[in-house]
Amino acid sequence: MYVADSKRYDSMQYRRSGRSGIHLPAISLGLWHNFGGVDNFENARAMLRRAFDLGITHFDLANNYGPPYGSAEENFGQIFRKDFLPYRDELIISTKAGWDMWPGPYGDLGSRKYMLASLDQSLKRMGLEYVDIFYHHRPDPDTPMEESMGALDTAVRSGRALYAGISAYDAKQTAEAVKILRALGTPGLIHQPKYSMFVRDPEQGLLDVLGNEGVGCIVFSPLAQGLLSDRYLKGISEDSRAARNFFLKKKDIADGTMAKVQALNVIARERGQTLAEMAVAWVLRDPRVTSALVGTSKVSQVDDNVAALKNLKFSVKELKKIDDVLAGTHPSQRAR
Ligand code: NDP
Numbered sequence: 658m659y660v661a662d663s664k665r666y667d668s669m670q671y672r673r674s675g676r677s678g679i680h681l682p683a684i685s686l687g688l689w690h691n692f693g694g695v696d697n698f699e700n701a702r703a704m705l706r707r708a709f710d711l712g713i714t715h716f717d718l719a720n721n722y723g724p725p726y727g728s729a730e731e732n733f734g735q736i737f738r739k740d741f742l743p744y745r746d747e748l749i750i751s752t753k754a755g756w757d758m759w760p761g762p763y764g765d766l767g768s769r770k771y772m773l774a775s776l777d778q779s780l781k782r783m784g785l786e787y788v789d790i791f792y793h794h795r796p797d798p799d800t801p802m803e804e805s806m807g808a809l810d811t812a813v814r815s816g817r818a819l820y821a822g823i824s825a826y827d828a829k830q831t832a833e834a835v836k837i838l839r840a841l842g843t844p845g846l847i848h849q850p851k852y853s854m855f856v857r858d859p860e861q862g863l864l865d866v867l868g869n870e871g872v873g874c875i876v877f878s879p880l881a882q883g884l885l886s887d888r889y890l891k892g893i894s895e896d897s898r899a900a901r902n903f904f905l906k907k908k909d910i911a912d913g914t915m916a917k918v919q920a921l922n923v924i925a926r927e928r929g930q931t932l933a934e935m936a937v938a939w940v941l942r943d944p945r946v947t948s949a950l951v952g953t954s955k956v957s958q959v960d961d962n963v964a965a966l967k968n969l970k971f972s973v974k975e976l977k978k979i980d981d982v983l984a985g986t987h988p989s990q991r992a993r
Contacts, residue, residue, distance in 0.1 A: 659740040662710035669712025670966055674847050674873025674947045679820065681749060681847075681948040683941055684963055685715035685875060690898060691954045694728030700955070702736045707959045709744065717849075717875075717950055718783070719753035719794060720775045726758060730782035738784060748789070752779040753824060755794025767797030767805035776817050790846060791818035793834075795825040802833055810841040820846035824877075828862035835870045845872050847947065852876035852940055854885060854921065854983060855914075864945050873947040876940050880951060880962075884909065884918060885936035896954070913985075920982040920989050924975065930968055933958070937965035939979070 671680035686708045692701045705716065722729035730752065741748065754775035757765045764771060776791055791812045793805050809821035821843050823834050831848060838845045848867055850859045859876070867874045880886050882905040883898050889910050898905045918932070925935035937949045951962045971979075981987035 659706055665710050665712045672947045676871030677846050681715050682713050683948055685717055685948045685950045686713050687717040687950045687952045688729045689722050690952050692729040692732055693723035694725055701732055703956050704953055704959055705736055707956045711963045714747055715749040717751045720758045720779050721756055727782055730779055734783040750788050751790035752788050753792035753794035767800040769804050769808040772808035776812055787816055788818050790820045790822045792822040792824050796830050803837055806834055806837040810843040813843045822847045824849035828866045831866050847873035847875055849875050849877055851878050853879050853881045854939055855881040868945040874945055875948040875950050876946055877950045879940045879949045880933055880936045886933035917982055920987055924978055931961055933961050934965040937962050938969045941969055942971050
């Protein structure tokens with residue numbers, strides 16, 4: 658029987674999500690990879706246990722996480738029933754709808770029909786009465802935003818979700834969504850954009866909108882799917898995401914990118930961190946970022962990512978050095 662570590666709240670940091678009442682752990686765990694039907698169930702279970710023992714109170718899912726689609730929610734449901742039932746009120750569990758899930762015109766994008774049916778399916782797979790956050794997974798340019806936001810509002814009013822979130826909306830779409838949700842009386846709790854040293858789009862206006870509107874921000878793929886770690890410093894190992902050559906491609910492990918990764922690794926070591934730790938700390942340097950949403954394939958990666966919290970401070974000089982490396986203008990790169 659699993660009994661959570663009594664010291665689980667001693668060292669994790671919690672950040673308020675925008676101007677809401679909810680605090681999220683600075684590091685959250687996502688179940689996109691390594692929790693599906695094709696994966697090792699006991700490894701998935703061990704990672705969730707370790708995460709909770711370290712104060713990670715937030716687990717992030719979506720309808721189509723697997724593979725196969727839906728199986729991460731099914732596995733999570735099983736683990737939840739075995740290990741986490743006594744801790745339901747200590748957990749923030751999220752799911753999403755917005756990408757392709759089932760065939761036909763009602764299993765994708767942003768209609769009210771799809772989103773609410775999908776949420777009902779997710780709840781059934783996880784065996785939950787409600788999720789804490791229900792997200793629209795991506796904007797749907799062909800459905801009126803009022804309809805998709807109306808579905809989030811219904812999800813909350815009907816008790817299937819406690820809070821509403823959006824993901825992958827750009828700055829302008831976010832401003833509009835926030836306005837609609839507020840008018841409906843269900844303020845948006847949080848936005849989930851992609852953000853890392855390699856993907857800096859949220860700096861082009863999105864973070865400003867979120868900061869001004871008082872909406873939280875949980876950033877996904879802060880390690881750029883593992884690129885921003887020591888995972889690929891010595892090539893592509895068989896058990897890595899890039900070896901599967903699907904979401905992270907072998908061609909992404911290119912010389913130019915790896916030269917940057919090597920240089921970033923040197924900076925991380927100078928800070929006394931692993932590169933993964935520095936990558937997590939780097940996204941958390943902005944106070945508008947509520948949480949870094951990481952994925953893991955091993956318990957040791959959960960530990961490593963949480964160790965980032967030991968050093969979240971960056972000097973101006975360090976930030977400049979990182980920017981120079983990313984721009985390819987750092988002296989060490991020119992010498993190559
Ligand atoms: P990361 O950028 O954190 O990449 C995770 C991968 O990096 C792991 O699977 C592992 O790769 C490697 N890794 C993690 N920690 C370490 C470490 N300490 N040392 C070395 N390697 C490490 O995030 P993900 O891309 O997995 O995304 C995280 C979560 O964000 C998802 O689970 C999901 O919840 C959410 N997400 C949301 C999206 C959206 O559209 N809203 C889209 C994508 C993700 P390996 O498996 O090779 O060991």
